Amino acid sequence: MNQTKLTVRVPRDLLEKAKNYAVENDTTLTSLIEAFLRRIPDSHISQDYPIVQRLSGILSDDLTLQDYKEHLVQKYGQ
Secondary structure (H helix, E strand, O other), rough: OOOOOOOOOOOOOHHHHHHHHHHHHHOOOHHHHHHHHHOOOHHHHOOOOOHHHHHOOOOOOOHHHHHHHHHHHHHHHO
């Protein structure tokens, strides 16, 4: 894998928090940042899938999480 160096400026307290998190989770700061950056979706990829295009916009904007929970109770019971 071709890698490059990156300089990032963050508040000192945030950096210390991230370093501590890395140590507690037996990883490195580089690995944490790489994992985070890999989670950023490629916008062009998700829009190419036909299923995404068919399903996009079919739900009403006024639906809530509570509506979904009620649907699950109706479908599967408690």
